[in-house]
Structure formats: structure tokens, C-alpha cells
Amino acid sequence: MKKLLAAVVATTALTAPVFAQEIEEFRIGILGGENAQDRLNNNQCLADYTAELLGVPTKLFAPADYDGVIQGLLGGTIDMAWLGASAYAKTYLSDAEAVEPVLVKVNTDGSYGYHSIGFARVDSGITSLEDMQGKVFGFGDPNSTSGYLIPSIEIPQVTGSTMESGDYFGEVKFTGGHEQTIVAVFNGDIDGGVTWADGLGEWEDGYNSGALRRAVDAGLIDMNEMVEIWKSKPIPEGPVVLRKALPADVKEKMTALMAGLKERDADCFYGVAAGDALGFQPIGHDAYESIIAARQSVGG
Numbered sequence: 001m002k003k004l005l006a007a008v009v010a011t012t013a014l015t016a017p018v019f020a021q022e023i024e025e026f027r028i029g030i031l032g033g034e035n036a037q038d039r040l041n042n043n044q045c046l047a048d049y050t051a052e053l054l055g056v057p058t059k060l061f062a063p064a065d066y067d068g069v070i071q072g073l074l075g076g077t078i079d080m081a082w083l084g085a086s087a088y089a090k091t092y093l094s095d096a097e098a099v100e101p102v103l104v105k106v107n108t109d110g111s112y113g114y115h116s117i118g119f120a121r122v123d124s125g126i127t128s129l130e131d132m133q134g135k136v137f138g139f140g141d142p143n144s145t146s147g148y149l150i151p152s153i154e155i156p157q158v159t160g161s162t163m164e165s166g167d168y169f170g171e172v173k174f175t176g177g178h179e180q181t182i183v184a185v186f187n188g189d190i191d192g193g194v195t196w197a198d199g200l201g202e203w204e205d206g207y208n209s210g211a212l213r214r215a216v217d218a219g220l221i222d223m224n225e226m227v228e229i230w231k232s233k234p235i236p237e238g239p240v241v242l243r244k245a246l247p248a249d250v251k252e253k254m255t256a257l258m259a260g261l262k263e264r265d266a267d268c269f270y271g272v273a274a275g276d277a278l279g280f281q282p283i284g285h286d287a288y289e290s291i292i293a294a295r296q297s298v299g300g
């Protein structure tokens with residue numbers, strides 16, 4: 001009986017309003033997409049601001065795949081993350097009470113959408129999905145919106161075939177992340193791949209923001225040697241989420257920090273947001289219902 005009572009008290013403590021000093025540390029998860037050290041470097045400034053704001057040690061976590069961040073949020077070992085829409089959908093479908101979306105990155109044109117971009121090397125002679133028949137197509141992560149979910153729905157509408165290896169494409173290969181896909185195509189290890197970009201600005205820059213822009217900034221690729229072969233319909237940008245069980249004032253402070261990050265430190269914002277954008281603005285769960293439905297339609 002004592003154990004049961006203690007469990008009830010502990011559960012109540014998680015949901016009741018508490019003060020910021022009751023958290024001993026704050027943990028930020030960073031989705032895969034580029035190598036771990038670059039992800040940590042790009043977000044260290046955010047960790048520093050968080051530690052200063054909350055007065056507790058702040059740790060960054062950069063798991064090898066998207067599921068590492070998702071499971072961390074579900075298990076309570078990660079407090080905040082900027083998720084892709086599909087990763088948010090998986091988190092929500094696993095536990096609707098685990099996290100709450102608070103902010104979304106807004107593009108330079110005021111939109112909060114982006115695209116899945118299919119690409120190949122210019123010297124491959126591939127210019128469209130039709131040219132990819134029988135060839136190796138690379139995708140980032142099964143939990144990535146642009147790196148798999150949306151292509152798996154929209155590409156078969158063009159090809160009339162499934163995404164199974166050997167059906168239309170010679171092989172459908174998971175590379176492990178956006179950066180890995182981009183580098184594999186650039187190096188000629190696979191014939192084509194998909195990644196994410198806002199679709200604004202110039203192709204040669206890797207657009208204004210996204211994984212291509214990150215790769216260009218890092219000196220990994222020359223966009224003049226790459227060609228776009230497919231572009232998805234607009235996808236809603238994924239949300240910054242906070243664990244629902246966090247103290248209310250912690251959630252308020254972190255939402256305000258992220259919302260004001262560009263004004264406070266434009267260079268820090270550029271690194272956190274994967275390129276140029278207007279900033280982070282409020283968003284709610286309703287914006288992701290279509291992605292949740294899409295995720296359910298392909299089996300969760």
C-alpha cells in the first residue's frame with residue numbers, strides 16, 4: 001500500500017505546478033541529419049543560453065537516428081527537441097500526453113512549409129524520377145518526414161509502383177540521415193536521394209535553409225554538380241516540442257527563449273535553424289493532424 005501511495009504521489013508531482021528550481025538539469029535532443037559533432041556545435045549556444053536562463057546544467061543529446069530522440073521524449077530523458085512533422089506524429093501516436101508542440105520555424109517568405117527534394121549528380125544523366133528506374137535511391141531515416149514518409153506516399157503516385165527494392169527502383173536504401181544521403185549521392189555511391197529544403201533562394205546555395213544548405217556551408221558538396229529531379233508538395237515544418245510534464249514556468253521560459261533567439265543571437269539561430277529564416281513562431285497540435293493521418297496510413 002505504501003508503494004502504491006508513493007507511486008500516486010510521484011505521478012501527481014509530475015503533473016502539478018512546480019517551480020523551476022525543482023528540475024536538476026535540462027536536456028535538449030537533436031534529430032539526426034548530419035554528423036553528431038556538427039549537431040552539437042550548432043546547438044551549443046542554445047545550451048549555454050538555456051543553462052543561464054534556467055540556472056541548471058543543460059545537456060545536448062545527438063542520437064544516431066530519429067528514434068533516439070523520440071524514445072528520449074517518450075521516456076522522459078529528453079525535455080525539448082525540434083522534431084520533424086513525422087517524428088512528432090510518431091511521438092504523439094505513441095503517447096498523446098508526452099509532448100506539446102509550441103513553436104515552428106518560419107521561412108523568410110513567412111511560410112512554415114518545406115519540401116522533400118529528390119536530387120542526383122549532373123553527370124549521371126538523371127533528370128527525373130523516370131530516369132531513376134532500376135537505380136539505387138537513397139532515403140535518410142524511416143522516421144523522417146522529408147527523408148521517407150512523404151516520398152513514400154508521393155513518389156509512387158508518379159512511378160505507379162511501390163517503394164520496395166526491385167519493383168521500380170533497383171534498390172531503396174536507408175543511408176541513416178540527410179547528410180549521409182547528400183554525401184552518398186555527391187560521391188556517386190548511390191544514384192539519387194531525397195533530403196529537405198525550404199525551396200527558397202538559389203539552388204547553388206542549397207536554398208535558404210535545410211540539409212542541402214548545411215552541407216554547402218560545411219563544404220561537403222558543390223550544388224553545381226547536383227540536379228533536382230523531384231520536389232514534393234509543401235510539407236508543414238516540424239514543431240519545437242517540450243515535455244508536457246515539465247514545470248509550467250520552465251516551458252514558458254524555453255518557449256520565450258526559442259521565440260526570441262534570432263533577435264538575441266542571429267548566428268546562434270542560423271546554426272540551430274539550419275539556415276536563414278524569420279524565426280520561431282507559435283504553433284499547435286492541429287497543424288500536424290494531416291501528417292499524423294499520413295503516418296497512420298502507412299502503418300504508424
